[in-house]
Every structure is written in C-alpha cells, then in structure tokens.
Amino acid sequence: MKRIVNEGVLWVTQPDKSRTTVKIYGRSYKIVGKENSEHVRRVAGLVDEKMQEIHDVNKSLDTTSLAVLTAVNTMNDYIKLKEDYEVLQNLLEEKEE
Amino acid sequence: MKRIVNEGVLWVTQPDKSRTTVKIYGRSYKIVGKENSEHVRRVAGLVDEKMQEIHDVNKSLDTTSLAVLTAVNTMNDYIKLKEDYEVLQNLLEEKEE
Numbered sequence: 334m335k336r337i338v339n340e341g342v343l344w345v346t347q348p349d350k351s352r353t354t355v356k357i358y359g360r361s362y363k364i365v366g367k368e369n370s371e372h373v374r375r376v377a378g379l380v381d382e383k384m385q386e387i388h389d390v391n392k393s394l395d396t397t398s399l400a401v402l403t404a405v406n407t408m409n410d411y412i413k414l415k416e417d418y419e420v421l422q423n424l425l426e427e428k429e430e
Numbered sequence: 431m432k433r434i435v436n437e438g439v440l441w442v443t444q445p446d447k448s449r450t451t452v453k454i455y456g457r458s459y460k461i462v463g464k465e466n467s468e469h470v471r472r473v474a475g476l477v478d479e480k481m482q483e484i485h486d487v488n489k490s491l492d493t494t495s496l497a498v499l500t501a502v503n504t505m506n507d508y509i510k511l512k513e514d515y516e517v518l519q520n521l522l523e524e525k526e527e
Contacts (some may be wrong), residue, residue: 357498368506376509400497401454404477407487407504409465412473414511421518428525 353377358384382397383407450474455481455493480504 353370354363355377364373383403388394394402450467451460453475468479480500485491490497 343440357502358493360498362495362498364502372509376506378500379509380498380505382433383501383505397457397494397497399460400455400501401459401477404480404497404504405454405461405473407501407508408471408477410481411504411508411511412469412476414508414515418511418515418518421515421522425518425522425525428522 355381357381358388358399380407454478455496457458477504 350365351366351370351373352363352365352371354361357363357377357380362377365378366373368376379392380403382424383406384399387402387406438479440525444455447462447464448467448470449460449462451458452471453459454474454477459474461474464469477500480503481496484499484503
C-alpha cells in the first residue's frame with residue numbers, strides 16, 4: 334500500500350482500486366487502493382481510535398506527536414506479533430518433520 | 431505501551447523502565463518504557479524509515495499527514511499479519527488434535 338497525500342487526500346499508487354474517504358483525527362483523507370472500502374475504513378478507524386486514546390492520556394499533545402506516537406505503538410505491536418508469528422511457524426515446521 | 435508526550439518528550443507510563451532518546455523525522459522524543467533501549471531504537475528507526483519513504487513519494491506532504499499515513503500503513507500490515515497468525519494458529523490446533 335503506497336499512498337500519496339496531497340492537500341488532505343491520500344492516494345494509493347495501484348491499479349484496480351477502491352476509493353474511500355475516511356476521517357482520521359478530524360481530518361478527511363481520500364484513500365485510493367486495492368483494499369476494499371470496508372477494510373480501509375476499519376484500518377482508518379483503528380488509527381483514529383489509537384490517536385484519540387493517546388490524546389485522552391495527554392490532552393496537550395500536538396497532532397503530529399500523536400500521529401508519530403500512534404505509528405510507534407503500532408510498529409511495536411507489529412514487531413511483537415511478527416516474533417510470535419515466527420515462533421508459530423517454527424512450531425509448525427517441527428510438527429511437519 | 432501507553433506514552434505521554436510533552437513538548438517533544440514521549441513518556442511511557444510504566445514502572446521499571448528504560449529511557450531512550452530517539453529522533454523520528456527530525457524531531458527528538460525521549461521514550462520511557464519497559465522495552466529495552468535497543469528495541470525502542472529499532473521501532474523508532476522503522477517509523478522514521480517509513481515516514482521518509484512516504485515523503486520520497488510525495489515531497490509536499492506535511493509531517494502530520496506523513497505520520498498518519500505511516501500509522502495507517504503499519505496498522506494495515508498489523509491486521510494482515512494478525513490474519514496470517516490466526517491461520518497458523520488454526521493449522522497448529524488441527525495438528526495437535
């Protein structure tokens with residue numbers, strides 16, 4: 334999913350694409366991509382939720398920090414899950430031997 | 431990992447914590463949390479890299495959009511991996527029956 338943003342519009346550089354307008358932390362983005370609209374809305378909703386959660390903990394946070402922080406948290410979750418995934422993969426390989 | 435940001439400083443609200451200063455897209459954040467410094471630096475480095483990649487595709491992007499976009503991309507990766515993880519879990523359960 335590569336996206337290009339221009340004046341609040343996110344574009345995904347892919348053919349046969351869906352177009353979905355989402356609102357993340359009060360700002361609208363038009364997301365164009367191969368993912369279907371339902372999926373795009375789900376992803377955007379989760380990001381919006383995380384930003385809101387972090388805002389609730391510190392109301393003085395500026396939007397950029399909030400978004401960076403959300404990215405850091407999500408990346409941390411991703412890396413942890415990736416490690417768990419590799420553990421499962423190894424277990425499965427062992428069982429298949 | 432709950433973090434509070436104040437004037438460019440990220441704080442994670444947890445006891446027995448490490449303190450790590452990282453630079454993400456030209457801005458310094460002091461991250462305090464239970465993760466070790468090496469891990470925090472790795473996570474921050476990946477976020478910085480993603481923001482840079484998206485910037486390279488559209489240089490007119492403002493920092494907030496870049497960060498939101500990075501969060502959206504990472505969340506999408508997370509959800510996809512989560513689905514793959516569940517598939518593996520089911521496979522493993524089947525094998526154990």
